[in-house]
Amino acid sequence: GSGTSSGGSSPGGGQDLSIGLVAEPASLDFTTTDGAAIPQALLGNVYETLVKQDDSGKIVPSLAKSWTVSADRKTYTFDLVDNAKFTNGKQFTASDAVFSINRVKTAWTISLKSAMDVVSAATAVSPTKLQVTLAKPSNDWLFRMTTRIGAMFSETGVSALATAPVGTGPFKFSKWNRGDSIVLTRNDDYWGTKPNFAQITLKYFKDATALNNALLTSTINVIGTVQAPEALSQFTSNSKYQVIEGTTNGEVLLSFNNSRPVFKDVRTRQAIRMAIDHKALLDTCWAGRGKLIGSMVPPTDPWYEDLTGIAPYDLAKAKSLLQASGAAGQTLRLRLPTLPYATSCGQVVKSDLEQAGLKVQIDQLEFPAAWLTTVFKNADYDMSIIAHVEPRDLGAVFNAKYYTRYDDPTLQADLAAADAGDEATQVADMKKAARRLSEQAAGDWLFLLPNLMVADKDIKGLPTNAITEAFDLSKLSR
Amino acid sequence: MQRTLSFIHARSEARTWMNDVLTVRGLSVSVRDTTLVADVDLTVGAGERVGLIGESGSGKSLTALSILGLLPEDVRAGGSVRLDGVDHELVGADERRMSRVRGRDIAMVFQEPMTALNPTMRVGDQIAEAMLIHKTHAKPAARAAAADLLERVQLPPETLRAYPHQLSGGMRQRVVLALALANDPALLICDEPTTALDVTVQALVLDLIVRGVLDRSAALLFITHDLAVVATVCERVLVMYGGRVVEAGPVEEVFTRPRHRYTEGLLAASDLEANSRRLTTIPGNVPPAGRFPSGCVFRTRCAHATALCEERPAWTGAEADGFACHHPAGGTDA
Amino acid sequence: MILRLIERTAVFLVSLAVSTVLVFAFMAILPGDPARVALGVNASDAAVAELRRQFGLDRPLPTQYFDWVGGLLHGDLGTSYVSKVAIGPQVFDRLQVTLWLVVAGMIVALIVAVPAGTMMAARHRQVSGLALSAVSQIGVAVPAFLAGILLIVVFAVKLGWLPANGWTPPAQDPGMFLKQLILPALSLGLVQGAVLTRYVRSAVLDVLREDYLRTARAKGLRPFHALWRHGLRNAAVPVVTVLGLQLATLLIGAVVVERVFVIPGLGSLLLDGVSNRDLLLVQDVVMVLVLAVLLVNFLVDILYVALDPRLRASA
Amino acid sequence: MRRRNPSLLAGAVIVGVIVLMALVSFVWTPYDATLVTPASRLLTPSWSHWFGTDKFGRDVLSQIMVGSRTTLFVGVVAVGVAAVIGVPLGILAAMVRRWPGEVIMRANDLLLAFPALLLAIMFGAVFGASTLTAMVAIGIASVPSFARVIRSGALQVMRTEYVLAARAAGRRPWPIAVRHVLPNVTSLITVQASVSFAIAVLAEAALSFLGYGTPPPTPSWGRMLQESQEFLFSAPRLAIFPGVAIAIAVLGFNLLGDGLRDRFDPKLEDRR
Amino acid sequence: MPEHVPPAHDREHDPAPRQHGPAARLHGPAARQDGPAHPEPVIRVVDLVRDYPRPRTSLVRPAPVVHALRGVSLEVKHGERFGIVGESGCGKSTLLRIVAALDRATSGHVFVEGTDITNLPERRLRPLRENLQLVFQDPMSSLDPRMRVRDIIAEPLVVQGHPASGQRVRELLEAVGLSADAGDRYPHQFSGGQRQRISIARALAPRPRILIADEPVSALDVSVRAQVLNLISDLVDDLDLTLVFVSHDLSVVKHVCDRVAVMNAGQIVETGYTADVYAAPQHPYTQRLVSAIPTLQRALSGATTSDLLANGDPA
Numbered sequence A: 001g002s003g004t005s006s007g008g009s010s011p012g013g014g015q016d017l018s019i020g021l022v023a024e025p026a027s028l029d030f031t032t033t034d035g036a037a038i039p040q041a042l043l044g045n046v047y048e049t050l051v052k053q054d055d056s057g058k059i060v061p062s063l064a065k066s067w068t069v070s071a072d073r074k075t076y077t078f079d080l081v082d083n084a085k086f087t088n089g090k091q092f093t094a095s096d097a098v099f100s101i102n103r104v105k106t107a108w109t110i111s112l113k114s115a116m117d118v119v120s121a122a123t124a125v126s127p128t129k130l131q132v133t134l135a136k137p138s139n140d141w142l143f144r145m146t147t148r149i150g151a152m153f154s155e156t157g158v159s160a161l162a163t164a165p166v167g168t169g170p171f172k173f174s175k176w177n178r179g180d181s182i183v184l185t186r187n188d189d190y191w192g193t194k195p196n197f198a199q200i201t202l203k204y205f206k207d208a209t210a211l212n213n214a215l216l217t218s219t220i221n222v223i224g225t226v227q228a229p230e231a232l233s234q235f236t237s238n239s240k241y242q243v244i245e246g247t248t249n250g251e252v253l254l255s256f257n258n259s260r261p262v263f264k265d266v267r268t269r270q271a272i273r274m275a276i277d278h279k280a281l282l283d284t285c286w287a288g289r290g291k292l293i294g295s296m297v298p299p300t301d302p303w304y305e306d307l308t309g310i311a312p313y314d315l316a317k318a319k320s321l322l323q324a325s326g327a328a329g330q331t332l333r334l335r336l337p338t339l340p341y342a343t344s345c346g347q348v349v350k351s352d353l354e355q356a357g358l359k360v361q362i363d364q365l366e367f368p369a370a371w372l373t374t375v376f377k378n379a380d381y382d383m384s385i386i387a388h389v390e391p392r393d394l395g396a397v398f399n400a401k402y403y404t405r406y407d408d409p410t411l412q413a414d415l416a417a418a419d420a421g422d423e424a425t426q427v428a429d430m431k432k433a434a435r436r437l438s439e440q441a442a443g444d445w446l447f448l449l450p451n452l453m454v455a456d457k458d459i460k461g462l463p464t465n466a467i468t469e470a471f472d473l474s475k476l477s478r
Numbered sequence B: 001m002q003r004t005l006s007f008i009h010a011r012s013e014a015r016t017w018m019n020d021v022l023t024v025r026g027l028s029v030s031v032r033d034t035t036l037v038a039d040v041d042l043t044v045g046a047g048e049r050v051g052l053i054g055e056s057g058s059g060k061s062l063t064a065l066s067i068l069g070l071l072p073e074d075v076r077a078g079g080s081v082r083l084d085g086v087d088h089e090l091v092g093a094d095e096r097r098m099s100r101v102r103g104r105d106i107a108m109v110f111q112e113p114m115t116a117l118n119p120t121m122r123v124g125d126q127i128a129e130a131m132l133i134h135k136t137h138a139k140p141a142a143r144a145a146a147a148d149l150l151e152r153v154q155l156p157p158e159t160l161r162a163y164p165h166q167l168s169g170g171m172r173q174r175v176v177l178a179l180a181l182a183n184d185p186a187l188l189i190c191d192e193p194t195t196a197l198d199v200t201v202q203a204l205v206l207d208l209i210v211r212g213v214l215d216r217s218a219a220l221l222f223i224t225h226d227l228a229v230v231a232t233v234c235e236r237v238l239v240m241y242g243g244r245v246v247e248a249g250p251v252e253e254v255f256t257r258p259r260h261r262y263t264e265g266l267l268a269a270s271d272l273e274a275n276s277r278r279l280t281t282i283p284g285n286v287p288p289a290g291r292f293p294s295g296c297v298f299r300t301r302c303a304h305a306t307a308l309c310e311e312r313p314a315w316t317g318a319e320a321d322g323f324a325c326h327h328p329a330g331g332t333d334a
Numbered sequence C: 001m002i003l004r005l006i007e008r009t010a011v012f013l014v015s016l017a018v019s020t021v022l023v024f025a026f027m028a029i030l031p032g033d034p035a036r037v038a039l040g041v042n043a044s045d046a047a048v049a050e051l052r053r054q055f056g057l058d059r060p061l062p063t064q065y066f067d068w069v070g071g072l073l074h075g076d077l078g079t080s081y082v083s084k085v086a087i088g089p090q091v092f093d094r095l096q097v098t099l100w101l102v103v104a105g106m107i108v109a110l111i112v113a114v115p116a117g118t119m120m121a122a123r124h125r126q127v128s129g130l131a132l133s134a135v136s137q138i139g140v141a142v143p144a145f146l147a148g149i150l151l152i153v154v155f156a157v158k159l160g161w162l163p164a165n166g167w168t169p170p171a172q173d174p175g176m177f178l179k180q181l182i183l184p185a186l187s188l189g190l191v192q193g194a195v196l197t198r199y200v201r202s203a204v205l206d207v208l209r210e211d212y213l214r215t216a217r218a219k220g221l222r223p224f225h226a227l228w229r230h231g232l233r234n235a236a237v238p239v240v241t242v243l244g245l246q247l248a249t250l251l252i253g254a255v256v257v258e259r260v261f262v263i264p265g266l267g268s269l270l271l272d273g274v275s276n277r278d279l280l281l282v283q284d285v286v287m288v289l290v291l292a293v294l295l296v297n298f299l300v301d302i303l304y305v306a307l308d309p310r311l312r313a314s315a
Numbered sequence D: 001m002r003r004r005n006p007s008l009l010a011g012a013v014i015v016g017v018i019v020l021m022a023l024v025s026f027v028w029t030p031y032d033a034t035l036v037t038p039a040s041r042l043l044t045p046s047w048s049h050w051f052g053t054d055k056f057g058r059d060v061l062s063q064i065m066v067g068s069r070t071t072l073f074v075g076v077v078a079v080g081v082a083a084v085i086g087v088p089l090g091i092l093a094a095m096v097r098r099w100p101g102e103v104i105m106r107a108n109d110l111l112l113a114f115p116a117l118l119l120a121i122m123f124g125a126v127f128g129a130s131t132l133t134a135m136v137a138i139g140i141a142s143v144p145s146f147a148r149v150i151r152s153g154a155l156q157v158m159r160t161e162y163v164l165a166a167r168a169a170g171r172r173p174w175p176i177a178v179r180h181v182l183p184n185v186t187s188l189i190t191v192q193a194s195v196s197f198a199i200a201v202l203a204e205a206a207l208s209f210l211g212y213g214t215p216p217p218t219p220s221w222g223r224m225l226q227e228s229q230e231f232l233f234s235a236p237r238l239a240i241f242p243g244v245a246i247a248i249a250v251l252g253f254n255l256l257g258d259g260l261r262d263r264f265d266p267k268l269e270d271r272r
Numbered sequence E: 001m002p003e004h005v006p007p008a009h010d011r012e013h014d015p016a017p018r019q020h021g022p023a024a025r026l027h028g029p030a031a032r033q034d035g036p037a038h039p040e041p042v043i044r045v046v047d048l049v050r051d052y053p054r055p056r057t058s059l060v061r062p063a064p065v066v067h068a069l070r071g072v073s074l075e076v077k078h079g080e081r082f083g084i085v086g087e088s089g090c091g092k093s094t095l096l097r098i099v100a101a102l103d104r105a106t107s108g109h110v111f112v113e114g115t116d117i118t119n120l121p122e123r124r125l126r127p128l129r130e131n132l133q134l135v136f137q138d139p140m141s142s143l144d145p146r147m148r149v150r151d152i153i154a155e156p157l158v159v160q161g162h163p164a165s166g167q168r169v170r171e172l173l174e175a176v177g178l179s180a181d182a183g184d185r186y187p188h189q190f191s192g193g194q195r196q197r198i199s200i201a202r203a204l205a206p207r208p209r210i211l212i213a214d215e216p217v218s219a220l221d222v223s224v225r226a227q228v229l230n231l232i233s234d235l236v237d238d239l240d241l242t243l244v245f246v247s248h249d250l251s252v253v254k255h256v257c258d259r260v261a262v263m264n265a266g267q268i269v270e271t272g273y274t275a276d277v278y279a280a281p282q283h284p285y286t287q288r289l290v291s292a293i294p295t296l297q298r299a300l301s302g303a304t305t306s307d308l309l310a311n312g313d314p315a
């Protein structure tokens, strides 16, 4: 039986489902509290956006039935659905959309809100027609509208975002047992296809083993994020379970502090990339699950290219490059956040780099607090390892203001062109940027985190790839 | 206070004991390979008061404890201990049988009044318990009997509800005595009952002990290292040294005409009335357990020791009146 | 007795006051900015400053301190920086969970320790006693979380008798509550029990050497009865001390077991609070702990008096 | 005649072996304990790797050996801190007059409200996570028990007549503390230290389990245990070896403590 | 010294001639010169009061006190052997501790060799510490078990800044009848009587003029008691010491001392020459005390336990 969810089925039919996840949200308000856990639980399920991404990364309609872009690429006109209703009983209209878009600029505090800065005006042309004008052309803006930034709130439903979220989605927020689980129930007034399950419990586990045990003892039905890939063997060998493996947006980056003298020399950076045997690293620290990528682009982005050939594993070459740059024998501080993949990969990186002639000193910094302050804010580090899970974050990560301190005007120019141009230009320019990043060795992309899920055999509708912030629960069925 | 007991002066009466209450034969006590008490013979008749004296470590307490079967865990007793009216041997008897004897047929008063009572239980309950265990009184009667006992040891009735820590040492020792007398035991053993008490309190407690046993015509085995006390309380005395009884006999005899050289030395050393500032001493120290010499245990400290003393001196005289010495005082070498 | 109570209460209040200062000072030096943690990876400095202002973190420390203490005095534990909900009910809920767990664990521990420790002491020279001692020694040497993992593997995963983890409030489903309580209580209780066993053993050994036990046996009580009637209450005094200490440290110490069994207890709340830099929450939880420890000390004191008449003031 | 003392002997032997293992690991281990060799990962025990290898291909035996250093370090630091603060505090509380002594003991009680785990996590947050900070925290958390035990011992010593005699000879309080009180509580210190040692080893394991312990790649038994969790079913040996090592070490220190307690117990003394 | 020759116990007529043993050498050539007369008593105690506070039992009433001494006055003259008897808890040890400046009086004065030591600070007590030394009751607890006998004996010398030569320690060991190699051993390797000798040697180390003995033989067996009493007697004579001897045993005091003070409940009820007090006690308490002493002579001449109670009843 399941833990907290009380058994039995609700009048709407269908059964209950429990999903095990790792990070519990600190709050339910993603407008002021950062972290992936809140949109994972709420976006697409409780809140909906105008447009959303499908499993292959394409932008498709959601609350907006369709949209057009003006020729100067600055004005977007959305046709909204007319039968969406908020769970507080209010009809969803264009004015709610205007309210939501403007509210990002005024009331949101998390840094992601800057994606809305480009909007100069949003107007409700009619209850079902919304017009948004941008200050300059930006492909990125529409994409960002698929993320939590684009979530649609009710004008009268934002008083208690932290505890009582109100949205138009297929599920209603029902209960939060802090430290344990969040319960969502089916929204029987949902305007679209109604979900199969009457109630879905998201159970949170801090410990990977506990998560596995919960599935093994049927406390939960799905492991939403496998944190201990080595332990998968007990499920792959058991016919009661299915294992789903796909990709995510999470590039595990071995970041360099490019403002440090030692990293000013491109040869040092390249040497580090070549000294690491990425295949072996993936095998040892993530059980071979995941994908090797040569740059900051996951395969689900339209401009993906396999760039792993740019810096292949070559210990001899790495050694000679280090000699040439004079970095050989230097000590680098690898400051790791206390996260499983970072701890694991850090040890392999250390071992690999030391064989190439560098000295590596590992420090562990408590994540998030200590790591954020020391590495992220103060850039007091030489190298670090962290997965960048935001979608299309190449430009955000590699700039002079970010903790990577990567100052490269050429790259910035490419990115600007990509954002302003049409779709073809965007793809071409992004490819250019990704390649430059890899050649310049602005960091090393250890691997791409896999989307690993385990579930009872009969559960259908689980997404193969996890490329959005949302975990779409409405398609799940038995 | 008027309570002179004329019949106490019955001391000089001839020994006409009907029967022996306690008969100890060849008692030995050892721990692992060390013998602590060897070959003790001892008889106490009904109504008789027998003293057991000796310096610290001579084995007095072990002798007493082995009669009760309360030796510490790794200490073993051998030989024979019989009690009148009990149809089994006490040495080696199982706990079930021993616990029926203890507190009913044999009772004991221990040396330390401060620790002998349970600090968390009221005095009255502790006394009543002694009677309830052996079912000599029913529950309500036991309380009344306890009050009665307390009165007999001259404690006020409030004592019944007191906790031991509220009583002085002398009062506690009287409680312990009341406890021991609760079931009218045939034999009362007192192990240095007054060593921790002041003289005036000692006088009272000694008197109560003697009166207690006389009232019940119980037998008394009284252990002490104080010669004067034993002389006041007892009729007969056994002197122990090095785990052996070295001399036995009536009090007047042993204390006026000692035959064993150790008894002689002890008497001299305790004589503070002598006209000299310097006291006569026994040379050397009492050896620790297990380090006593073979043969005569006293020979290493004895001025009269000869090569002969390397042999165990045999017991001379009757069990109740004899000694074990090769060179006894007053001539007549064994 | 009354005086002792008044004195204790005074000490209690002063200790409480001192600990508020200590706790607050400790939080003040904890590096890591709660606002930045809340705002996440890409926050601008301006946004962080704004949030600090909202939290009241920009005020002088004494003001913050007195605000906090003033709130505590009114029973108001404040609002969490991170989750923006009132801390009081949250702490109260978690404390309940942990109390269930700890108390159940202590009961298991007592059930294990009292007979085992007594037997070990009573038979400390015999094979059975030594064997028991050896088992308890091993029990002490096993970390509680390891015991928990092993219990899960055996009873939940392999045998499937009990749930591997989770927590259900007793009011919601008593049956489930009990089922889920068994394994965590066992893993906590067995380890604590092993520790306690050794204290019981040494307390009983001490009591066994006491003269009054010999007196009791000289009265005709059999060894077991003598120990039962006269020994245990006296042995209880040192054991109660240890019990109090264990109870106090377990409130947080149970966090490893909470982690293994996914129980939303006070320890987990504290750890989350620390890692989210939810300082106010951490402060409050620590104060609750201090209060609990002082309270336990207080109770232990009273228990002493109940157990040992020597401590009752009398003329 | 000395009583047999099997606890003391067993404890001393176990602790001796651990110390030896730690010393040997400085000069020799079968393999480099931190060298990652993906080719030889997760090997089962064999002649070349007695205890097998872990997921990084590191030799488990070598890690256990080097890990014993961490274990000893943990104990030494934690017990050292606890003793260095707790012992003088205990003696001070026993020697000074009523009020200051009472205040010291109250402060001591207050420290009890900060469990080892909490202190360690907070210290880790303030000073950066490392074995050292964790153990200093655990040491500080062990101060109260030290101070209590030492105070009661010192109070007993202060009541003896030899302290009175020393005062009559003209010794001042502090020399008395050093010359008479301290030497006579050393047995208590030793016993308390060995017990605290065991507690510290367990605490390090618990901290590592929670991810606040010894940072990688320094081998530590607690972290090995934590890393082995995902192999609980596929390679349980990875949990068994460090688990057993921790248990044996804790057992060793506890036995040593018990043995010392019996050895120094005055009540048992006269039976010797 | 005609002024304090005891009438019934004339030393000149002592039948056993006292050998002047090795102790005679203790003061060596530098032995003190006896003044022709000693008008001032060596120890003068005037109206000494000592109250010990008990823990409060009520907030309103003042804390109860134990009146350990309630106005004690006495004089000990030079060369005298002064005894103090009394029952447990009557304040004997308290009195000695104050005389030795190890405790402070509540009121009253103590003059030692003319100096009022009652309120002297510790640093000005040096002459007292050299002139007055103590021997304690318990031969086990009065020697530090962790020190070698050599260091124990040398402690007063070291503390008082005398050169602690091995020679001096050997002299002292010899004086108390221990072999020279005893210095290398530890107290537990000696018997009770030998330990008491060590204790005496330590007291003699700084060449005191006054020796205070607090029940030095109460814990000893008769045969050992005789040895220690002889030793004390010899040393007092040979070194011309003033002896203050405390005991609860009037027979021992009678044997050792010239003069005796009988204490009861913090007061001195009777003072006089020992033989007089013993033979004809004046105070009812003394009478009771004397009659309660069991002696061999009386017992053998037919005294029974009830005779010990003849003069009234303490209960």
Ligand SMILES: Nc1ncnc2c1ncn2[C@@H]1O[C@H](COP(=O)(O)OP(=O)(O)OP(=O)(O)O)[C@@H](O)[C@H]1O
Binding pocket: B031, B036, B054, B055, B056, B057, B058, B059, B060, B061, B062, B063, B072, B075, B225, B288, B289, D271
């Ligand atoms: N459990 C034991 N193990 C070993 N030796 C013991 C034990 N109990 C007593 N002894 C030794 O046996 C000897 C006799 O002890 P016992 O207690 O009978 O002496 P005692 O005559 O009663 O002395 P005291 O007057 O001191 O009470 C002593 O030397 C003592 O050390």
Ligand SMILES: Nc1ncnc2c1ncn2[C@@H]1O[C@H](COP(=O)(O)OP(=O)(O)OP(=O)(O)O)[C@@H](O)[C@H]1O
Binding pocket: E052, E053, E066, E067, E068, E086, E087, E088, E089, E090, E091, E092, E093, E094, E095, E248
């Ligand atoms: N430090 C103290 N604090 C409180 N009360 C004390 C203290 N020392 C002694 N007393 C009390 O003072 C009284 C006299 O004690 P003292 O030790 O002087 O008696 P004593 O005659 O030496 O007795 P004993 O023969 O038992 O040694 C006793 O009632 C005792 O309880």
Ligand SMILES: [Mg+2]
Binding pocket: B060, B061, B062, B191, B192
């Ligand atoms: Mg005895």
Ligand SMILES: [Mg+2]
Binding pocket: E092, E093, E094, E214
């Ligand atoms: Mg005294």
Ligand code: NI
Binding pocket: E001, E038, E078, E079
């Ligand atoms: Ni003179």
